[in-house]
Amino acid sequence: MAKKVKKMKAEQEEVVTFHYDKVGDFSNWFTEINKRAELTDQRYGVKGLVVFRAWTTVTLKIMYRLLEEDLEHHGHLPVIFPALVPESNLIKEAEHVEGFAPEVFWCTRSGADNIFDEPLALRPTSESAMYPLYALWIRSWRDLPFKRYQSVAIWRYDTKMTRPFLRGREFYWIEAHDVFATAKEAEEQVLEDLAITKNFVQGHLAFPIIVLIRPQWDKFPGAVYTVAGESILPDGRFIQNSTSHMLGDNFARAYGVKYVDENEEEQYAQQTCFGPGLSRMYGALIIMHGDDDGLILPFDLAPVQVVIVPIPKKGAKKAVEARCLDLEVILRKAGYRVHFDNTEKRPGEKYYHWEMRGVPLRIEIGNREVQDNTAIIFRRDLRSRNTIPLDKLVKAVKQAGKAVTKELWRRAKERFDNSFKNADTFDEICDIINQNKAARISFCTLEMKGLACAEKIKDATGADIRGVKLGENEKPWGLCPMCGEPATVVAYVGKQY
Numbered sequence: 001m002a003k004k005v006k007k008m009k010a011e012q013e014e015v016v017t018f019h020y021d022k023v024g025d026f027s028n029w030f031t032e033i034n035k036r037a038e039l040t041d042q043r044y045g046v047k048g049l050v051v052f053r054a055w056t057t058v059t060l061k062i063m064y065r066l067l068e069e070d071l072e073h074h075g076h077l078p079v080i081f082p083a084l085v086p087e088s089n090l091i092k093e094a095e096h097v098e099g100f101a102p103e104v105f106w107c108t109r110s111g112a113d114n115i116f117d118e119p120l121a122l123r124p125t126s127e128s129a130m131y132p133l134y135a136l137w138i139r140s141w142r143d144l145p146f147k148r149y150q151s152v153a154i155w156r157y158d159t160k161m162t163r164p165f166l167r168g169r170e171f172y173w174i175e176a177h178d179v180f181a182t183a184k185e186a187e188e189q190v191l192e193d194l195a196i197t198k199n200f201v202q203g204h205l206a207f208p209i210i211v212l213i214r215p216q217w218d219k220f221p222g223a224v225y226t227v228a229g230e231s232i233l234p235d236g237r238f239i240q241n242s243t244s245h246m247l248g249d250n251f252a253r254a255y256g257v258k259y260v261d262e263n264e265e266e267q268y269a270q271q272t273c274f275g276p277g278l279s280r281m282y283g284a285l286i287i288m289h290g291d292d293d294g295l296i297l298p299f300d301l302a303p304v305q306v307v308i309v310p311i312p313k314k315g316a317k318k319a320v321e322a323r324c325l326d327l328e329v330i331l332r333k334a335g336y337r338v339h340f341d342n343t344e345k346r347p348g349e350k351y352y353h354w355e356m357r358g359v360p361l362r363i364e365i366g367n368r369e370v371q372d373n374t375a376i377i378f379r380r381d382l383r384s385r386n387t388i389p390l391d392k393l394v395k396a397v398k399q400a401g402k403a404v405t406k407e408l409w410r411r412a413k414e415r416f417d418n419s420f421k422n423a424d425t426f427d428e429i430c431d432i433i434n435q436n437k438a439a440r441i442s443f444c445t446l447e448m449k450g451l452a453c454a455e456k457i458k459d460a461t462g463a464d465i466r467g468v469k470l471g472e473n474e475k476p477w478g479l480c481p482m483c484g485e486p487a488t489v490v491a492y493v494g495k496q497y
């Protein structure tokens with residue numbers, strides 16, 4: 001439960017504030033953060049659908065822009081396809097429709113009684129929307145590679161417990177759908193997708209990812225194989241940031257995506273698709289870096305990077321406010337998202353408000369700072385204060401902003417490195433999962449034969465075989481602890497969101 005604590009703030013006024021125990025009571029922390037930092041509103045009235053409020057949406061848009069720029073840098077162009085997919089298109093790839101059928105929302109009529117000739121699915125993902133058109137657009141080897149993406153919402157009727165950002169029935173993502181002449185090029189694209197994810201997550205969101213090839217029983221319906229970029233939340237659970245799928249020619253055969261090669265022969269194309277889940281990554285971002293006082297946002301992603309709070313003594317209000325306004329102009333000109341909090345609230349209330357929202361830097365200006373031509377810079381991550389001369393302000397903000405992001409990365413990396421433990425026996429796997437960590441085990445196989453072993457682990461612990469590290473060729477050290485057969489891979493096991 002939330003503890004009500006009275007804190008004495010620097011200016012000796014009493015402020016009633018709230019403090020949440022993130023590690024000991026994560027569920028309450030997450031619920032309260034959503035409310036108090038005004039991230040989402042869950043009173044929309046439909047289970048699994050939440051409203052993203054402004055503070056969330058500004059960061060989401062920054063995230064979209066960064067990823068879109070990187071995709072375009074790697075040769076993708078944007079498109080926008082309709083959200084409704086005709087049933088006849090959705091059912092063309094048998095495995096695909098079987099995998100998604102239970103989760104599809106259907107539109108079947110307009111008004112009271114105008115029943116559609118054909119039901120329309122609200123896209124759960126867009127292969128079935130896009131590939132019939134790809135079949136018309138792609139003609140010759142000269143059209144390849146063909147790389148397109150769209151930034152949209154998708155809908156899946158998830159029956160598990162829903163939670164804002166982490167599990168919902170509507171989520172925001174980017175989906176890139178690429179077409180190639182050869183399987184080799186398609187497989188290289190899967191690697192490129194994961195490199196894009198890694199750059200984005202590690203570079204901007206400031207937490208580590210692990211890239212895993214999914215077991216055959218957990219791949220994208222209709223794919224040849226699936227690779228996921230995952231992170232580990234502080235409670236030891238995996239969260240999937242993005243997946244990339246090698247589709248081979250499975251979908252090309254179903255949707256007729258063909259090209260004429262250099263010898264004038266018709267070939268089925270090789271395809272990939274890539275889905276970074278932006279709303280889920282945002283959830284990971286706030287959980288990964290937040291503390292008992294609220295969010296802490298990496299400098300590049302904060303809607304407000306620097307908040308300026310005046311702390312005037314009686315009679316000096318004008319001079320302090322004038323100084324704050326000057327600094328706001330200087331920092332805005334230098335390219336920062338800066339906000340001068342000139343409301344009538346007391347300084348302590350302002351501190352609380354902006355700390356809860358994770359603003360990385362705060363500048364405090366009082367009478368002394370005006371007289372001395374200085375400013376106090378407060379860092380949200382360390383809760384530290386530094387006095388700096390005004391002529392060094394822009395440089396100091398730049399350095400402090402970088403330092404906040406670097407410190408967030410350091411903390412996340414340290415936790416990540418302590419998240420994995422090797423297990424040799426079934427009991428050890430159970431122990432590790434119960435300690436909120438991920439287990440590393442020698443495992444028989446990620447082919448369908450291994451499913452029975454995976455199910456035994458799942459039944460006992462609730463944890464899944466998340467996969468095998470991509471490209472690392474880790475050597476198993478023993479027999480599979482579940483079936484006793486020789487192990488072929490090192491698998492990562494953990495609970496997931």
Ligand SMILES: [Zn+2]
Pocket residue numbers: 443444445450453480481482483484485
């Ligand atoms: Zn086994």
